[in-house]
Amino acid sequence: MFKIFYDDLVIGQKEAFGAYKVTREEVLDFASKYDPQPFHLSDEAAKKSVFGALCASGWHTCAMMMRMMVDHMTKQGVAGMGSPGLDGIEWRRPVFPGDILSVESETTAKRESASRPNIGLVKSTYTVKNQKGETVMITRGNAMIAKRPS
Amino acid sequence: MFKIFYDDLVIGQKEAFGAYKVTREEVLDFASKYDPQPFHLSDEAAKKSVFGALCASGWHTCAMMMRMMVDHMTKQGVAGMGSPGLDGIEWRRPVFPGDILSVESETTAKRESASRPNIGLVKSTYTVKNQKGETVMITRGNAMIAKRPS
Numbered sequence: 001m002f003k004i005f006y007d008d009l010v011i012g013q014k015e016a017f018g019a020y021k022v023t024r025e026e027v028l029d030f031a032s033k034y035d036p037q038p039f040h041l042s043d044e045a046a047k048k049s050v051f052g053a054l055c056a057s058g059w060h061t062c063a064m065m066m067r068m069m070v071d072h073m074t075k076q077g078v079a080g081m082g083s084p085g086l087d088g089i090e091w092r093r094p095v096f097p098g099d100i101l102s103v104e105s106e107t108t109a110k111r112e113s114a115s116r117p118n119i120g121l122v123k124s125t126y127t128v129k130n131q132k133g134e135t136v137m138i139t140r141g142n143a144m145i146a147k148r149p150s
Numbered sequence: 151m152f153k154i155f156y157d158d159l160v161i162g163q164k165e166a167f168g169a170y171k172v173t174r175e176e177v178l179d180f181a182s183k184y185d186p187q188p189f190h191l192s193d194e195a196a197k198k199s200v201f202g203a204l205c206a207s208g209w210h211t212c213a214m215m216m217r218m219m220v221d222h223m224t225k226q227g228v229a230g231m232g233s234p235g236l237d238g239i240e241w242r243r244p245v246f247p248g249d250i251l252s253v254e255s256e257t258t259a260k261r262e263s264a265s266r267p268n269i270g271l272v273k274s275t276y277t278v279k280n281q282k283g284e285t286v287m288i289t290r291g292n293a294m295i296a297k298r299p300s
Contacts, residue, residue: 034213036220037230050231050266050294058233059216063184063209070186080187081200083208085240091233116200144200 003077005148006110006120013107018068022056024097030060055094061101061137062089065128068103079146081119087140093130100131108140112147119144153227155298156260156270163257168218172206174247180210205244211251211287212239215278218253229296231269237290243280250281258290262297269294 031040035057038045046054056064073080095101109123122145128137181190185207188195196204206214223230245251259273272295278287 030213034217036217036224037232039232050269057216058235059209059213062212063180066207066209067184067186074186082187082189083241085208086236086238088235088237089239090235119200 002079006145017072020101051094058091081144090138152229156295167222168252170251201244208241231294240288
């Protein structure tokens with residue numbers, strides 16, 4: 001079922017994927033569960049905040065990015081084995097209900113795992129943009145990818 | 151309504167808060183929406199993965215941490231104005247259904263905003279632990295906090 005392994009990944013490789021429609025219902029649902037700050041739940045409070053209008057939790061933007069990444073990885077058959085973490089997240093612009101998000105990725109580094117002989121570690125930068133082409137978020141992530149079985 | 155402003159925050163200050171019970175239902179719900187990788191959805195697939203058993207999406211752990219942070223900030227009356235991002239996330243150990251998570255925070259740096267005279271930027275490290283006292287995640291976050299109105 002896997003087609004793309006650690007061995008196949010090339011530094012500098014770029015990809016573009018995804019279209020995630022942000023709905024008001026989902027923004028409110030995520031925020032009420034995980035980030036109930038006033039500017040993620042109330043139009044009134046958001047208007048007075050630095051964001052200017054009701055906007056998605058930054059963690060919700062991460063979650064929506066992840067969904068686009070997993071769908072893309074699954075489609076491509078990438079042998080993803082999870083992630084040890086991220087080197088950084090920049091929330092550049094608010095994400096509003098009605099926005100349509102997409103992702104541009106670039107592979108920036110790769111190395112074999114010292115502790116797990118079957119796995120390699122890959123660094124990538126993910127730029128999330130809205131339908132206007134504005135960058136709303138940049139993340140620098142690390143992924144564990146299985147090596148091609150010999 | 152706000153009681154704690156940028157001016158009140160002290161570098162080196164530590165706090166502990168939260169108790170978030172991780173349920174299997176919520177792990178599956180989050181993963182099916184945002185991170186449908188096999189080891190977050192299937193006991194069978196998870197058993198064969200590096201995690202050993204069905205575990206929460208790392209983004210779900212971030213979301214649960216955020217809920218504990220917002221509840222704590224609200225209780226304390228911290229004048230939180232959102233966040234420009236994080237300097238890093240380390241997913242150290244898997245989070246399993248049944249785990250009870252809590253947070254230890256430390257304020258590590260603060261500076262006034264160059265562009266927004268009413269706001270200061272504060273760096274903090276958040277260590278998320280499970281009920282055994284094991285560290286499951288470390289994040290280094292940035293927050294915008296309002297200055298005390300003069």
